[in-house]
Amino acid sequence: MERRANGINRLLKKAGRPVKLMEVCGTHTVAIFRHGIRGLFPGISFLSGPGCPVCVTSKRDIDCSILIAREPGVTLLTFGDMMRVPGALGSLNRARADGADVKVVYSPLDAVAAAEKQPDRKFVFFATGFETTIPLVAAALDMAHSLGLDNFFVYSVHKLVPPALRALLSAPDARVSLDGFILPGHVSAIIGPRPYGFLAEEFHIPAVVTGFEADEIMEGTLMLLEQIESGSARVEVAYKKVVRDAGNQTALSLMDRYFRPFDAEWRGIGMIPASGLRLKEQWAAMDAERVFKPHPPVSHEVSPGDGGCSCGDVLRGLKLPVDCRLFGSGCTPDHPVGACMVSTEGSCAAYFKYGPFIKRQTSGQ
Amino acid sequence: MCLAIPSKIISKNGFEATVDLYGARKKVSLMLLPEDASVGEYVLVHAGFAIQKIDEEAAKDAIGLIDEILKTLEQEDADSLQ
DSSP: OHHHHHHHHHHHHHHHHOEEEEEEOHHHHHHHHHHHHHHHHHTEEEOSSSOOOTTTHHHHHHHHHHHHHSTEEEEEEEOOGGGGGTTBEEEOOHHHHHHHEEEESSSSSHHHHHHHTTSSSSEEEEEETTTTHHHHHHHHHHHHHHTTTEEEEEEEOOEEEEHHHHHHOOOOSSSSSSSSEEEOOOHHHOSSGGGGHHHHTTTOOOOEEOOHHHHHHHHHHHHHHHHHHOOOOOOESSSSTTTTTOOHHHHHHHHHHEEEEEEEETTTTTEEEEEEEEEEEGGGGGGGHHHHOOOSSOOOOGGGGGTTHHHHHHHTTTGGGGGGBBBBTTTTTSSSSSGGGSSSSSHHHHHHHHHHHHHHHHHHH | OOOOOEEEEEEEETEEEEEETTEEEHHHHHHTOSSSSOOEEEEEETTEEEEEOOOOOHHHHHHHHHHHHHHHHHHHHHHHHO
């Protein structure tokens, strides 16, 4: 660990300027704070990207899930993180308090088991997540299909990581300038490193897939600084014990059997081409969007209640959470305005939780 | 949300396995694993599914880290109650 820290400091000194790295994954954001890595290397500014699937779920999709949950005879199931995210119609927590049947599950398979147990009720799994989670939902669909269930449905708001990174780098107005990407470890366990090739080839930005331990993050950071120093740009893997070159082909082929890409709305960012997954036509009978056809009354992604929320700029790496005027006063984890404050892996929630610790660290230097 | 936890396979029946996840026994599906995994081997578990096989040494390192995080969280909870 010390060798890596020395190497990082030597290369930072050589660079003679602050280095900007974006960690894409929310779990990395939390791990970087928790390991105290920010405090160790003040010469690196770690920007958090759009790496929390909860934070980027659009208000419209939250509202659609609420409308489906309100249907008679329907139970809506989802991961716990989604319960407090505010849409224009409130949150799923609120919908549950108002009488809708909303349940938190640990695994999509729990939703299939619930549907199997009660054939006279309809069970809708509200599916958020990136490539780590999508194959699990494909597996749940596969199981429901092989069991012959006609009361299991999926509302898919799945998102893909590589198209979002392309969108950040191609935004015509406010484009983030970066020296390197710390790429997500477990998304990459599924897709492998190849889908990120364009970062190096088209945008000439170094990128390294890393794990979540302190020495893995530091190894990844060191590899990025070495690329920056030599002026090269490659996609490398510092997490070889988990990430294979071809990814997980079993998971990828199951995903491909059930889902197809479409242009999806990302909260705070907007429409990103081919960045979402919805069920293929042949599985329409299990697609909650086609079966329940929810029509939320408000489709504005920024509503007056958001006044001053900077989630969009935070997710694109243009602002730090502390630069938002609502941070810590109008917007806190107990009373979140934007989605980045709701999820434990949202960058605003991470800054709120660990922020005082960072201040202590830096003031002590 | 994309965190997967290393777990040891305790028993196995077709595509279903029981793993040791921090001392708790959990049933997980092996249907997404790209390679065969046997009893005694380690897998990364995410929301009820094994998504990748990992070697024992890597698993033990990661388990050590998560232990540390859990202890910190417990400490934070204890502090916040005071």
